[in-house]
Amino acid sequence: MKLWRTPFDRNPDAEPLGYIHIDKIRCKGCGFCAEYCPREVLHMGAELNYKGYKLAAIKDESKCLACGYCELICPEFAITLILNSNANKSEEKHPV
Amino acid sequence: MQIDDVTSYERSIAKYLRQDRLPHIWCAGCGIGPVLNCFLRAIDSAELNPDLVSVVSGIGCSGRVAGYVKLDSFHTTHGRAIPFATGLKLANPQLKTVVFSGDGDLVAIGGNHLIHAARRNIDMTVICINNFTYGMTGGQVGPTAPLDVRTATTPYGNFEPPFNLPWLLHASGASYIARWTVLHLHQLELTIVEALRRPGFSFIEVISPCPAIYGRMNKEPEGLDSLRNYIKRSVIKHGAGPRETAIDHKGPIVVGKFLDIDQPTLQDHLIGVAAKAKKPVKK
Amino acid sequence: MPDNGCLTGEFFMNGDNACAEGAISAGCRFFAGYPITPATEIAERMSRRLPVVGGTYIQMEDEIASMAAILGASWAGVKAMTSTSGPGFSLMMENIGLGIMLETPCVVVNIQRAGPSTGLPTLIGQQDIMQARWGSHGSYEIIALSPDSPQQMFDLTIKAFNLSEKYRLPVLIMSDEVVGHMSEKVVMPEIRTEDLFYREMPQKGAAGYLPYKTNGSLVPPMAIAGQGHHFHVTGLTHDERGYPVMTSRAQDQLITRLVDKIRLNADDIIMCNDYMMEGAEIVVVAYGITARIAQFAVKQAREQGIKAGCLQLVTLWPFAERRIGQLASQVKAFVVPEINRGQIVYEVERCACGRARTLLVPHSGGEVHKPAIISAAIRECHADR
Secondary structure, three states: OOOOOHHHHOOOOOOOOEEEEEOOOOOOOOOHHHHHOOOOOEEEEEEEOOOOOEEEEEOOHHHOOOOOHHHHHOOOOOEEEEEEOOOOOOOOOOOO | OOEOOOOHHHHHOHHHEOHHHOOOOOOOOOOHHHHHHHHHHHHHHOOOOHHHEEEEEOOOOHHHHHHHEOOEEEEOOOOOHHHHHHHHHHHOOOOEEEEEEEHHHHHHHOHHHHHHHHHHOOOEEEEEEEOOEEOOOOOEEOOOOOOOOOEOOEOOOOOOOOOOHHHHHHHHOOOEEEEEEOOOHHHHHHHHHHHHHOOOEEEEEEEOOOHHHHHHHOOOOOHHHHHHHHHHHEEEOOOOOHHHHOOOOOOOEEEEEEEEOOOOOHHHHHHHHHHHHHOOOOO | OOOOOOOOEEEEEEHHHHHHHHHHHOOEEEEEEOOOOOOHHHHHHHHHHHHHHOOEEEEOOOHHHHHHHHHHHHHOOOEEEEEEOHHHHHHHHHHHHHHHHHOOOEEEEEEEEEOOOOOEEEEEOOOOHHHHHHOOOOOOOOEEEOOOOHHHHHHHHHHHHHHHHHHOOEEEEEEEHHHHHOEEEEEEOOOOHHHOOOOOOOOOOOOOOOOOOOOOOOOOOOOOOOOOOOOEEEOOOEOOOOOEOOOHHHHHHHHHHHHHHHHOOHHHHOOEEEEOOOOOOEEEEEOOHHHHHHHHHHHHHHHOOOOEEEEEEOEEEOOOHHHHHHHHOOOOEEEEEOOOOOOHHHHHHHHHOOOOEEEEEOOOOOOOOOHHHHHHHHHHHHHOO
């Protein structure tokens, strides 16, 4: 059994394991995703959506480990995690 | 870049959401969304046939859950989700009935139905989103609101002791009792899976922020303030005794799986009744 | 007893038991109730009979829960019933409204006792007639039937299930303590499948099913849970998808249809029994047990040469407006005996519209009218110039 921490020590140059899509219409800017992203992929940006909510935005997508917590905690069902099947598969993924 | 055709969102929950009704009515920072997310994932994880899952809700913010799930869903009257679901389940025991509602709906106006459903040990999963207040009507004091909190109807602080829900349910005869906060989402999902699979009455309390109404009056004006508070205060303690699970204004919030026992369900007893009834009468 | 477990033949039993047997014969397979005098016998008999015929009986924690449970059972595709008396009927009101809003077929039996409040638990009243019509909040139409004997308890219970399945709403049986507790001969015929009405349902798994899309008729087909339709229904004002819509336009469309499905079908629903109505100048309008006493008084009046007749309202709601309206221009007076201080009499007055005298013969409850009191009222109207 391998250590579950492995993904956090991934080679920083490796391709990200996932990409994040944020639905700008649904996002209400609660900040949950940005606060609890373990790799600080997300942050609260300056952009406002059509309702005037401050939108969550992607700070550094390259760090994403596809843990899926942002997708799970988003109260608005606004975040979609797109898994990158091209990423180096030899490295153990964090169990999603 | 090569990406998966199907995102995990689409794989897990998109098919169970009424996309045409989103964005939903809940405020920014509300905790109902993540709980619903966990529940929808749990349907697949528990390997349920979604055709046989019925969601019944009462009235209030959490009562609107039924309107966003693409399952057989019923938005009923205030407090009466459990008896409605009881009828549904007894009339068709194949159905998996899930009651999704809030603390005011389930414990105040529906309190009698809650304890009686637990007593009967009817096969039903109740997910109680506890935000300590009546959000939809503007933040009046709820039956679980800790002493001293301020609400729209307790401007000088709450003067009524709250219910300790795990204790109430334990005493009433439930088979499965757990509590998590909106931050413990992986645990919550696993718990809902367990609860859905557990025959008998299962009750899951989820402590959830209500930033726009309750939080605003209690120094947690953002959803995040509440979540940070949960990190500080929550203590995972599986199997905690019912007396330990009371929630007060500042102290620890004990979370975890408190009870998981196997006992005959109402359906088991009814099968016995039917067998007795159909036995030929001795002449 | 035939294989299906329904009783057939002649029996001597009270109205409550006959009601339960009617329900079994009508295909009712779910009963949720709460003990209350004088309706308890229905629940007791159902608790004994339902497990035999493959149904489910449950005693809920109160009448509110009973009413909610039968709505749930109906959405699971089972014909469901509850029974109660005045205090429990009051508790059921909110969920009767839910039944109307969700368009849920079910039957509610009210064995009326005298009120208000706890009143006379073991003695008769006919005092919930207006509550049956207007008890739940909001604007709606309801169907209420009023049996006068154990035989009618049996027959009308079957009729009530048929009406509720046909028009998709809770149907009320407004019986009373005397009819409920009176034992008489009850003939139970074999009920054939074609005698029973079952709600129209969409095909299992039909794509694009919308719960309140009516296709021109006033009653939409009803999906049941567990068939893969993944429908949503709500007590909020909704559109044909079942989704809440908070506009006056949606409210108007929905409420108009809910009211029209009863009003426009009133002729199909309304049942009246005529007794000695040929050439009647004085018509006693009565319902329930009072109709039988009225018939006795009418017979006496005819013997005395007074042209009296009795119109028994078997259907209380929707009210027999057209019939009373037609009679009003032909007769001299309506005599309305009721075991209350005036409820149906207002409806008769409204329909008579001043064309015929309307005389209430009230009774506060606890016993039925003495025929002499109704006879006196008939004579009083006869003496009018």
